[in-house]
Amino acid sequence: VYAEDFGPFDGSIWLDCSHQGPLPRVAAAAVASAVQWKVAPFPLADPSLFERVPSALRSALARLMNASADEIVLANSASYGLSILARGIRWQAGDEVLLVENDFPASLYPWLPLREHGVAIRFVRPAGRVVQAAELEAALRPETRLFCATWVNSFVGEAVDASALGTLCRRNDTLFVLNASQGLGARPLDVRSTPVDAVTSCGFKYLCGPYGTGFCWISPSVRDRMRLVQGYWLANMTADDLKTEAVPVRLREDLGARAFDVFGTANFFNSVGWTASVDYLLAQGIERVAAYDQELVSRLIDGLVSIGCDVESPHTGEARTTIVVFPPPRSGDAGAFGRALQAVGIYAAVRRNRIRLSPHLFNTATEIDRALEAVEHIAASL
Numbered sequence: 001v002y003a004e005d006f007g008p009f010d011g012s013i014w015l016d017c018s019h020q021g022p023l024p025r026v027a028a029a030a031v032a033s034a035v036q037w038k039v040a041p042f043p044l045a046d047p048s049l050f051e052r053v054p055s056a057l058r059s060a061l062a063r064l065m066n067a068s069a070d071e072i073v074l075a076n077s078a079s080y081g082l083s084i085l086a087r088g089i090r091w092q093a094g095d096e097v098l099l100v101e102n103d104f105p106a107s108l109y110p111w112l113p114l115r116e117h118g119v120a121i122r123f124v125r126p127a128g129r130v131v132q133a134a135e136l137e138a139a140l141r142p143e144t145r146l147f148c149a150t151w152v153n154s155f156v157g158e159a160v161d162a163s164a165l166g167t168l169c170r171r172n173d174t175l176f177v178l179n180a181s182q183g184l185g186a187r188p189l190d191v192r193s194t195p196v197d198a199v200t201s202c203g204f205k206y207l208c209g210p211y212g213t214g215f216c217w218i219s220p221s222v223r224d225r226m227r228l229v230q231g232y233w234l235a236n237m238t239a240d241d242l243k244t245e246a247v248p249v250r251l252r253e254d255l256g257a258r259a260f261d262v263f264g265t266a267n268f269f270n271s272v273g274w275t276a277s278v279d280y281l282l283a284q285g286i287e288r289v290a291a292y293d294q295e296l297v298s299r300l301i302d303g304l305v306s307i308g309c310d311v312e313s314p315h316t317g318e319a320r321t322t323i324v325v326f327p328p329p330r331s332g333d334a335g336a337f338g339r340a341l342q343a344v345g346i347y348a349a350v351r352r353n354r355i356r357l358s359p360h361l362f363n364t365a366t367e368i369d370r371a372l373e374a375v376e377h378i379a380a381s382l
């Protein structure tokens with residue numbers, strides 16, 4: 001049972017992984033040991049630690065997506081990677097970025113400053129909850145240089161068909177950027193077999209990392225054509241170089257993805273914890289975790305439907321995710337419903353006047369049943 005590896009939750013039930021995924025115990029222990037490095041900094045005297053910490057994280061993240069470690073940009077959020085792409089791609093006059101109307105704001109904001117540089121920002125409006133391949137096909141133009149979409153939409157709980165969207169982008173010579181923040185850790189993604197040019201994600205949801213974590217995978221062919229947007233001393237030299245008489249100050253050309261890393265790459269409280277979380281998930285197997293999560297989701301949706309809740313997120317199929325969304329029963333106020341759930345120890349999210357429940361491997365079938373009982377009880381008392 002995965003639940004034994006998390007918590008303790010003291011009887012409360014966390015059904016809000018789409019907001020924050022809890023740290024597995026093994027990661028909490030790793031963070032505690034990293035805290036000790038700073039309480040008594042003797043381990044920090046070893047300069048290789050500043051290399052080992054980021055490189056362990058890079059390897060774990062690469063394994064997650066069948067990528068190579070030197071293709072991983074370490075970040076502090078999902079937004080960081082998008083921002084690097086926005087600043088680093090060599091835009092040409094007349095280029096356009098295509099976005100999805102009503103997409104999660106983190107997938108939209110990083111591109112907006114490009115207007116200042118003459119890049120047009122256009123939106124495709126989905127008729128349903130998320131953009132469909134036919135809608136993208138109709139929206140792509142010769143000048144569409146890049147299309148960015150969220151894989152799993154946190155508001156509506158539906159996944160886009162990344163392969164279909166990416167295939168259309170390839171055909172149009174358009175870069176396809178996928179924000180995988182609400183999917184990675186709960187759905188497998190292979191960057192070698194999916195037609196994506198870049199994948200960005202935060203680390204603190206289904207990857208169960210600390211807050212302030214994230215990364216971006218950029219395909220080497222895209223990365224090699226990007227403009228260098230920063231120069232970070234610790235990427236270009238080592239702490240050992242400081243010991244030499246003539247300290248080198250020269251931009252290296254062989255850095256690959258590391259040239260785009262966030263500064264302070266060895267931030268060990270976060271990195272050590274996140275590496276332990278990702279290693280833990282990899283040891284369980286993402287396919288197995290995904291299957292377990294979907295068992296919980298099936299149970300949750302079946303239960304909600306039988307209580308009479310109008311579950312709006314997909315009930316079946318590939319577009320179904322770990323996010324289950326429904327309006328408060330009897331068109332009530334979702335805020336009040338969410339507070340009533342929390343009063344009995346069930347933590348849901350309220351988004352766009354809907355209740356959102358988002359389980360992951362730390363939850364159990366018993367917890368789902370308890371949440372269903374609470375929903376039924378509160379609905380009956382309205």
Ligand SMILES: Cc1ncc(COP(=O)(O)O)c(C=O)c1O
Nearest residue numbers: 077078079104106150154181202
């Ligand atoms: C789709 C999506 N992207 C990104 C984020 C987080 O973004 P960031 O790590 O840039 O703060 C969230 C968090 O709710 C999200 O739902």
